[in-house]
Amino acid sequence: ERYGVLALAxxxxxxxxxxxxGFRTVISRMTLATTDPADRACLLEFGQKFYTRLGFGVVAxxxxxxxxxxxxxxxxxxxxxxxFFIVFGVANALLVSANTQFAVFVAAQQQSRVYILYTLxxxxxxxxxxxxxxxxxxxxAIPFGTLVSAAVTYPLGLRWIKKAFPGLKIFDPTTxxxxxxxxxxxxxxxxxxxxxxxxxxxxxxxxxxxxxxFCNKAEVAVYYVIMRLVGMTRSLLQTGxxxxxxxxxxxxxxxxxxxxxxxxx
Numbered sequence: 001e002r003y004g005v006l007a008l009a010x011x012x013x014x015x016x017x018x019x020x021x022g023f024r025t026v027i028s029r030m031t032l033a034t035t036d037p038a039d040r041a042c043l044l045e046f047g048q049k050f051y052t053r054l055g056f057g058v059v060a061x062x063x064x065x066x067x068x069x070x071x072x073x074x075x076x077x078x079x080x081x082x083x084f085f086i087v088f089g090v091a092n093a094l095l096v097s098a099n100t101q102f103a104v105f106v107a108a109q110q111q112s113r114v115y116i117l118y119t120l121x122x123x124x125x126x127x128x129x130x131x132x133x134x135x136x137x138x139x140x141a142i143p144f145g146t147l148v149s150a151a152v153t154y155p156l157g158l159r160w161i162k163k164a165f166p167g168l169k170i171f172d173p174t175t176x177x178x179x180x181x182x183x184x185x186x187x188x189x190x191x192x193x194x195x196x197x198x199x200x201x202x203x204x205x206x207x208x209x210x211x212x213x214f215c216n217k218a219e220v221a222v223y224y225v226i227m228r229l230v231g232m233t234r235s236l237l238q239t240g241x242x243x244x245x246x247x248x249x250x251x252x253x254x255x256x257x258x259x260x261x262x263x264x265x
């Protein structure tokens with residue numbers, strides 16, 4: 001039953017990587033489609049500036065949100081310290097920030113590296129979780145597994161980013177005229193992408209929120225495990241689309257003889 005306390009928080013945290021403001025998809029598409037090296041460099045530079053600031057925001061939001069969650073009656077009834085929820089939230093926020101940075105590989109036509117990092121992170125996290133549970137760490141094994149996953153993948157991902165884009169500054173919180181120029185250029189299309197992301201999060205997390213309201217904690221935990229298995233299957237099916245859209249973007253995106261058969265499949 002103690003794992004049921006975390007199910008609602010996990011339901012939202014697991015979908016945080018999809019809430020990136022919509023800019024990453026637009027930046028990747030336009031970077032693949034452009035033939036101007038200067039425009040490509042400006043797009044990539046804007047992306048790093050935007051997601052550096054977003055990464056700080058995600059960590060701060062997770063810190064505040066999970067502190068509040070840890071002080072709520074349901075969490076307090078389990079006699080878990082607030083520090084646990086803080087570590088839990090920050091660990092997930094760091095992993096979210098890492099995964100958001102990894103998406104830049106799509107613009108470099110190196111999607112395989114994204115999948116390698118995700119797979120490596122998943123295996124590292126699961127093994128760290130099992131190791132912690134075997135040593136009696138109980139719920140503390142969960143944030144430990146997440147931290148290990150981030151610690152294994154983040155440095156490798158940053159090294160690959162520097163190799164793919166040698167002149168790109170990975171962490172850059174500064175803004176300027178060019179930043180706001182690109183922001184206003186992309187914001188309308190990014191807004192449509194972001195609305196789709198929000199819809200996806202609501203679609204795939206509303207059920208566990210409803211279950212959490214009407215059912216006891218043990219049932220929530222069991223339901224969450226089942227939905228995670230369903231989510232893994234869905235992610236596998238989504239891989240074709242995630243690989244396919246950069247391929248289409250580079251070829252213009254509107255050529256029916258490419259687009260219709262691919263997405264039909």
